[in-house]
Amino acid sequence: MTNLRPKPTPRPSSAFLTVDLDREGKQTGFLMIPHSPHDDAWGATRVPIAVIKNGTGPTVILEGGNHGDEYEGPITICDLIRDLDPGRVQGRLILMPANNVHAVMAGQRTSPVDGLNFNRTFPGDPRGTITQQISAFVTDHILPIGDAFLDLHSGGSSLDIIPSAIVEPTDDPALHKRNIAAVQAFDAPMTVVISNLGEPRTATAAACRAGLVTVGTEMAGAGTVSLDALAVCRRGVANVLDHLGVVVREKPEPRRSEGQILELPGISAYVYATADGIFEPFHANGTKVSAGEPAGRIHCTWDPTRQPETLHYAADGILYGRRQPGRVKPGNCCLIVAAPYRGTL
Structure with missing residues (x-):
């Protein structure tokens, strides 16, 4: 598997790496973004990065900390950085466990430095704010040298989502098939196609545009670390690395999911708050629901x-995710419904 698309010319940037992406063995270091705030005239934002390279084979990029309040993916990537023997690698891993580093350190979805959501800034701006410079x-410099991209998300502080592997839609039919195969290899309890309502500024959308086999995840959330979801994430990442041939398992892993593919059916998937108050959901995640059925209610206790x-629900399917905080304002996403996938495989 090789990404044969032409490599774009990098835009001028003052960012630099403290690791050599082409050197054999294991290295840990930083992507350094010069940063000159009030209290540090010639400082730098340090984004952690590790490279594990051994011989020939695909280059797989693993991203965590895209949002700073999502934890299972970054833990899994840090495990690999510390524990993986370079001799088991056939190719190269580029491991980035805390890309939205200021948000990660603050435990927030968005960066406290510039207020931006890293996953809505691609393709970024090398002369923009810190978040834009990282993306x-x-x-x-990272996506163009990759063959595959794993973007490990959770529901964060505001959502509790059934642990799942995510297919990013693409207009390239051949890449779409490879994406589905890789996502199914992850073997999460659910496989879900999520288009983010056509949003082009996400990391997975950027990876697909660059021609990379792309796997996303949503590993529970609720602002905590789920032991079950962490186990799913660790096993799923190992499954995908084996599927791609870059870290082959010593023993085959039995499949645990049924292989069904779901999708978020456009705007009808989402139930939004319509009033200021406290949201009372009527159903647990995994419940079968129907369009028009009462979904919950908002109380104004004051x-x-x-x-x-x-x-009310606007789609038939299963309840895929619920808002975690009870307090809501108009426009908050309260519930998400997943339905059987209607696209081509």
């Missing part, structure tokens, strides 16, 4: 004379 470096406002 620009990934776009210009005005007990006001009747609760009932929300």
Whole structure:
């Protein structure tokens, strides 16, 4: 497997690496982004990066910490950095466990430095804010040398999601098939096609544009570390690395999921808050639900004379994710429904 697309010319940037991406063996270091805030005139933002290279084979990029309040993926990547014997690698791993590093250190979805959501900044700007510069470096210098990309997410502080592996849609039919094969190899409890309503600024959308086999995840969430989801993530990453031929398993791993593919069916997948208050969901994740069925209600406890406002599902399927904080404002995503995938495999 080789990414044969032409490599774009990198945009001028002041960012630099403290590791050599082409050197054999294991290295750990940083992507350095010069950063001059009030208290550090000539400082730098340090984004951790490790490279494990041995002989020939595919280059697989693993990203965690895209959002700073999502934990199972970064833990899994750090395990690999510390524990993986370079002699087991057939090719190259580029491991980035905390790409949105300021958000990771703050435990926030968005960066406290510039307020940006890293996963809505691709292809980035090498002369922009810190978050834009990080995504620009990934776009210009990391993705073009890769063959595959694993972007390990969880539901974060605001959502609790059934652990799942995610297919990023692409207009390239051949790449679409390779993506589905890799995502199914992950062998999560669910496989879900998520288009983010056509959002082109995500890391996985950028990876598909660059021609990389792309695997995403949503590993539980709720602002904590789920032991079950962490086990799914560790096993799934090992499964995909074996599938790609870069770290072959010593023993075959039995398949645990049924192989069904679901999708988020556009805007009808989402149930949004319509009022200011406290959300009471009616169903647990995994429940079968129907369009038009009451989904939950919003209470205004500081005005007990006001009747609760009932929300309804807009799609048939299963409840895939629920909002974690009870407090809601209009427009907050409260519930997400997944339905059987209607696309081509």
